[in-house]
Amino acid sequence: MPGRASDPSSSPASSPASFQTSFDDLGQPLADVTFVVLDLETTGGPPSGAEITEIGAVKVRGGRVLGEFQTLVRPASPIPAFVQVLTGITNRMVAASPSTPEVLPSFLEFAGFDRGAVLVAHNAPYDVGFLKAACALTDRSWPGPRVVDTVVLARQLVDRDEAPNRKLGTLARLFGTTTTPDHRALHDARATVDVLHALLARVGNRGVHSLEDLAAFTATAVNPARRAKKHLAVGLPSAPGVYQFRDAAGRVLYVGTSVDVHRRVRSYFTASETRPRMTEMVRAATTVVPVVCATPLEARVRELRLIAEHSPPYNRRSKSPEKVTWVKLTAEAWPRLSLVRQVRDDTAQGAEYLGPFRSARTAELAVAALHDVHPLRQCTRRIPRAPKADGPGACVLAEIGRCGAPCLGADRGGQDAASYAEVVEQVRRALREDAAATLEHGRRRLQALAAQQRYEEAAGTRDRLEAFLRTADRAQRRGPVAASPEIVAARRCAPEPGWPTGGWEVVLIRHGRLAGTCLTPSGADPMPHIDALRATGEVVPAPGPGRPGLLVEETDVLLGWLEQPGVRLVAVQDADASPWACPVRGAGWARSRLAATAVASPA
Template sequence: MSARRQLSFDDLGTPLAEATLVVVDLETTGTDPRADAITEIGAVKVQGGEVLGEFRTFVDPERPIPAYIASLTGITDASVAGAPPIRVVLPMFLDFAGDAALVAHNARFDISFLRAQAAACDIGWPRPQVLDTLALARTVFRRDEVRDHKLSTLARHVGASITPDHRALSDARATVDVLHAIIERLGPAGASTLEDLGTAHRRASPVQLRKKHLADAVPAVPGVYQFLDGSGAVLYVGTSRSLRSRVRTYFTAAETRRKVLDMLPRAESIRVIECATPTEARVRELRIIAREKPPSNRHGLSPEKAHWLRLGPGTEGLRAARLARSEADGSAQIGPLASRHDVEPLRGLLTDAVLGRGAALETGGGRGRTVEGGHRARIRRAMLEDPQEVLDHVAARMRTHVAAGRYEEADTLRRLARTYLSAARRASRLRALSAVPLLIAARPSTEAVIGGRGWELLAVRHGRFSGTTLVPSSKDPLPFARSLAMTGAGEAELAAPLCQGYHQEAEILLTWLEGDGVRTVLTEGTWQVPARARFDADHLARRFARTAQSAEA
């Protein structure tokens, strides 16, 4: 008879009494997260039934609020006048939430808006666990008990201390009471952990239950995991700070992604690569995906394929490019762009801003079109150094549209300007890092180090990951840095302008290098963190505000 395995904390999950939850509610200008904006965020942080804190703020949607929305919520243009924009509010909210799971009533709506705004503002989305009280309520409160599962109905049914009124904080507070009532109902049914609560309204599929044993030997360390078929071919690749916790979720009802559920029947084993740090794991994940091209992965399959807007050398004009090239010949490029469809609108924006409105139509968009003398120098400056001329052009046109009541056209122009700023900012960061032969930096470690606290060292060669190690705080990090400098020299042979072909990897490293507490230990060449404010979206808002002042004068 085999010995019974003792359960670890990873197997048990996070007890609900110890889990930190942030219940969030949003008010918006509409229902489309891609086209509409957030006007108010309200959130309540709870743990073990106790309120730890609250977060509430209006958000300037940078557009008029539709009359029917104002009538529903009571939030008008005057309410949000002077409020901070979402690019300021969202980092504050994410800091408030921390590592907590997010809870919302009809979570798909609220979380889709938060994710869309994070992407639009170039803010990393932390991918928290999400609980939906609407889905849970449909499991707990049957139709013979409540007539529907609207928040107002549920709040009244459970005797919530506050009545929801389509305002963010009051609705979040009401959702807290509904959540606690749900937890009280599910407790006797065995929902004692955060993971249990997240899957209480679903059931694992037969294939998930049948394949669950594949996760038994996976360790609880940072690293990369690979699902393999019977012949050893890679089906899917992922990464986690705790491989065991992450891999176990693939065999629970919490996993609903079609690509994963279609992959599991073919999976016969799981291979793991233990890594010193999560940063190393993320880089190795990207490299494996690019090399193996697993059929169930999407992101990172072809990092060599990118889209750039390129100003050619000499008198060559702006055109699309698939490869970033050296800019030593006086050329310039911005990107990578999210889509090839961004190329032509951006070409038109830059050309019109420098040569005058309608110049893009006059010069045409085909290869071989030229830009002469001073105009070319101004376009290059707008791509590499200073967006002022382009933003002044955009702000003036937006003001004209707004004055004429053409708000959709103004918003389209605003989004195009943000695409330009994002592309120029990405290129400036990649350009700076790719030019450094060797950079070794240190920051306070977020991982366990012998002796308690310590340093995480990272070595980068021309924007490529070269090595990493953890150093106890009691040790001098310099000898460890010198040891790192002797490894990974072959990475330099793969260097490319603007990290062409490995820009996703470089951006992971840049995010690390821009973190709090980072110190440079060793360098070859010159490393200077690119000024993020150079192509910051705040510039456009300030210039648009100035157009109103000019009109009043």
């Protein structure tokens, strides 16, 4: 390699010394790097509450496989039924396997992280978190290897028109991996090896040939279109609040919140922002409009309202208000459960609503949980109050005891109006206040299926119960807040970085809507500020039966704030008429008991 040329007319003493770049200065070539491609299967959840059930790893260098490592791991707690269905790893399979403290030394020796090997994983923070937790459990120091995340690489190298997402299965199909990922650790690790090699081939075309180049690429690669828009952050306040990205026509593209609006908006033009849809959004944006807020709660509520008002195309939540699903107990002569998109003004006629559900599938599971217990009719045709003698015969659900066949009428052996009304009332009570019957039936079913080792069916039963109880619990806790004409609550200002500090954070809620909020000065009497807030707060009329999805989501945010430790109730208007309480045997009570129901197979 040619060195730096010197001037021949100058003396050696005055000439600058020539030099030549060494191979060490170029970094470690990717072909010489030992990659340990890892995948873990776990009991589900974050490392703080879950455990490893299988480790799979493939060691490669220069495109060649140097070795593989695979073992099942016996967790201290049973594997949940739904995880057994997902991975195919059962408690019986891991019963004789080594525990995490027994497996970890041999895996670390195989990996050779202390000898310079680089850890590779798809969504690496998840796997690294479990390995760090395992090291802490066994009093070992984490070796701290370099980490390559194939998800991060794929976000930078795979366009949206090539693949709709960056999931391992999607990338495996795109690159034609020799192994299909199937939630078994070694198979997923082998698929990740092929994905890694395909991504490294692409990154090589961008001048990345060493491990140091790769680290710099993943740390600093910024889409030029995003970088060109960094001037949009100039002049924004370094204060907490809401920000809106808008296009040239003034249309709101995206709404977000931050403790520092200027710093957060500026991050959209750096490598820390890797979401493809945000690159598209920034490309279309021409201005950013800030809204400074007094408290984090106000910012979250303003964000919800702006999203509901403008339906920004790049906010995922903006699609939810008009697409949520409700479960309706119909107001008919012979009521049934139905899925609807809108709450109508028919509760006075006997209709009952549960929701909103984020997806129709979850709502269907909730309906199935109720049908498992309560023999409501499931047909959709209208049945007259007095069924005709020559009407159609009973369906198969009546034949197997899942429906009382009110369509036949009492004269033809069907269910009479009085007994069917009792079933309807049981469903109404389950929706409003008493989930005991639904829970008890579900628990018996779970235990029976577990005893027969029918774990997939048990997982389905639990999913149906959880879908119903989760939404019913939220609705039963939300109801008293929405019914209260006025709630005034306060808490000591929490030490949240970036937010203003003061004595008390005071919140005024009227019929489940934020009517006002303020921060009182430190050391000052808060009552004059509270009186002023109540006098100037937004006037909120009592909501009608068809209240929009926005109010429901806003009420949930306020309820979450009210239930935080340290929040004190200052005043509740008409507390006797609309007490703030949850049903004793409601869905929340049932959920806690369902969580304690064991359905996993014996070890």
